[in-house]
Amino acid sequence: MYPELSSHQGSHAVVIGGSIAGLVTGRVLTKYFDRVTIIERDYLPENPVPRKGVPQSHHVHALLMRGAMILEELFPGLHTELSAAGASQIDMAKDVAWLNPAGWGIRFTSGVMLFASSRSLLEWGVRQRLMQCPQVCFITKSEVTSLLANSDRSAITGVQVRLHNQLDPKSVSEQQIFADLVVDASGRTSKTPQWLTALGYEPPQETIVNSHVGYASRIYQPPVNFSSDWQALYLQAAPPNVTRGGLMLPIEGVRWLVSLGGGDKDYPPTDEAGFLEFTRSLRSSLLYDAIKHAKPLSPIYSYRATENRRRHYEKLHRMPEGLIVTGDAACAFNPVYGQGMTTAAIAAETLDQCLKKGLSGLGKRFQTQLAQVNVVPWTLATSEDYRYRGTEGKSPGQKTQLMHWYMDRVMLLSTKSVEVRSQFLQVMHMLKTPNALFHPKIIALVFKEVLQSTLPQATLTTKAT
Ligand SMILES: Cc1cc2nc3c(=O)[nH]c(=O)nc-3n(C[C@H](O)[C@H](O)[C@H](O)COP(=O)(O)OP(=O)(O)OC[C@H]3O[C@@H](n4cnc5c(N)ncnc54)[C@H](O)[C@@H]3O)c2cc1C
Missing domain, CATH: 3.30.70 (Alpha-Beta Plaits)
Incomplete structure (x- = not known):
């Protein structure tokens, strides 16, 4: 069912965290490693139900089309399985009534599909598929407490794990698990900055924008x-x-x-x-x-923990070999824009590319490329967040203000132009880069709109019914 090893890079990889980022990364690692161990703090339920370690699973999780496409590529047949379990794919312009700040988005068949299910069903479906991989082993009810390093601390060699007995939660044991590569996919509350500090490395700088x-x-x-x-x-x-x-x-x-x-x-x-x-x-x-x-x-x-938080591993002067950080642990977004799971999937694709060049220097190579692919979703989320009066974080520059002006017109046009709304939806679903919104045809429509009417302030603030 799954392809052979792409190009062998090591015998064992460990992933910290068995949520979306950990699962998609785990799947990519099976192409390069003999064994992949996913270490998860939670007990992983047999059914698609929320769990403690992913408290956000009680909230709407929309999987963008690009993310859905990557998941299907990694796990062929996943869409069919999830649909059989009750998930649906809905057209963003035909099936979604969307009141944007300028009015109701024009309705038409866009072909841009949103994958709609509970977050728990999606994660469960992906996990079931990864569990079928013969190289993959899940260690649950187990928390990684630190990183292990070689004698001169130039490379990470594994993780220290605290294992909880499932039958007797008070019974705890410690274990060291060794690996050629450790991946931190432990989410927003990742401890890698502290673990690196304990090993004598500088922690990554953080950028936080919080609306x-x-x-x-x-x-x-x-x-x-x-x-x-x-x-x-x-x-x-x-x-x-x-x-x-x-x-x-x-x-x-x-x-x-x-x-x-x-x-x-x-x-x-x-x-x-x-x-x-x-x-x-x-x-x-x-x-x-x-x-x-x-x-x-x-x-x-x-x-309420919804701040945009970027940890700049790509800027570290020194990074040990054998370690990478992905998913929300590296870059988390205000979830309102629905980007987290899709960027985690794109990060897995990025890792796939980076692993083809081997393990040496992987950390620096991966974090640099990841930072580049995260620029678009980061800019989209933070520039929208700067519209709030009380947003904390580096203050927006003139570029952001210009972007707001332009996007206000794009939103207004999305209420009446199929062409503009179609481009907007494709950008939002990460099928096209934001450059698509600056295509000469779209720019011409924006300026035509500006000449024909000024955007009434009331449109932005009044209650629509
Ligand atoms: C309210 C809300 C709504 C959202 N809506 C959307 C949406 O509509 N669309 C979208 O794409 N994204 C959405 N997101 C973002 C999405 O939830 C995340 O981006 C996505 O889950 C990927 O996160 P992750 O796997 O990196 O981390 P997480 O999902 O946070 O998972 C981290 C995992 O690591 C485990 N763990 C943590 N520490 C340890 C440790 N020391 N040892 C072992 N295991 C550990 C945890 O138990 C957990 O399972 C939303 C987020 C929130 C908060």
């Missing part, structure tokens, strides 16, 4: 006989004046997952009445009307 967005989410059963001309709904915030947004995605089991988001610390409440009232205050009544008679199927979960 203080909070989430609150709940699963609903749609009302009987509910009918609409959309399958998913996105009421986008329009900062700085409108800090609130809401999103509804169909998930397996014919259910709706509703996530509310508020920037500038306008956090959505987690009590029943507050959640509904927040929904009612959004820029359109569509979401409130849909859920007011729907049956809640879950508690309301909240999440």
Whole structure:
């Protein structure tokens, strides 16, 4: 089912963290290593249910088309398996009613597809497939506590692991696991900066841009006989004046997952009445009307650690051999833009390219290339976040302000031009680079729009229904 080793690079690779980044990286490593061990702090459930180590799985997770394509390439047949389990693929312009800051996006068949399921189902589906790889072994209920290095500390040689007995959680043992390559895919709370410091290395610099967005989410059963001309709904915030947004995605089991988001610390409440009232205050009544008679199927979960956080491993003067850092551990985004899982998948592709050149100097090579591929999603997320009044982080320059001006026009055109919206959706789903939005044809449409009308401020702030 899986290809032979691409070009043998070592006998054993260890991945810290068995979430999306760890799983896709693990799959790529099977092409180069005899054995791949995924070490995960959580017990990994047999069914697609949320788990403690991935608290974000209670919230809407939209898989962008580029990410879905990479996953299908890594795990052929995955889409079919997930669809059989209730996931759906929905057209971004035909099936999603999207109120952008300038108005409702024009509806048409775009061919840009969003993969809609719960985050737990997606992760579970990918994990089941990786478990079928004969070289892969999962060690669960086990936490990596430090990195092991050779005598002159020039190379990482493995990890120190604390193993919890599944039957008796108080019973703990320690183990050293040796490897030719260690991959940190342990997410936002990665300890690699501290572990490197303990080995005498400088930690990476961090860039943080925080618009203080909070989430609150709940699963609903749609009302009987509910009918609409959309399958998913996105009421986008329009900062700085409108800090609130809401999103509804169909998930397996014919259910709706509703996530509310508020920037500038306008956090959505987690009590029943507050959640509904927040929904009612959004820029359109569509979401409130849909859920007011729907049956809640879950508690309301909240999440607030949404800052954009980039750890600059590519700038380290010295990096030990045998170590790389990927996924949210290297670069995490404000999740509102739905980029995290797709960039983790792109990072796995990048690693594949880097491994073809061997293990020597892999860390520097990979982190440098990863930093380059992360520039686009980082710029997209942070420049949008700078629209909030209270965003913390390096202040936006004139380039960002110019970008806001241009994107405001692109958003307005997305309400009436199929061509502009189509380009925008392809850029958003990482199928094209942002250059597509600066194609002479699009620039001409933007300037025609500028000449014909000035963008009314009211369009950006008034409540649409
Ligand atoms: C509210 C919210 C909504 C989001 N929505 C989207 C979306 O719509 N689309 C999208 O693409 N992305 C979204 N994301 C981002 C997405 O969740 C992540 O980018 C994605 O999960 C990849 O993360 P990761 O695998 O790097 O880390 P994580 O998913 O955080 O996983 C890290 C794993 O490492 C394990 N671990 C941690 N420390 C250790 C240790 N010391 N030893 C062993 N194991 C350890 C954890 O238990 C966990 O399993 C969202 C994020 C949030 C917070």
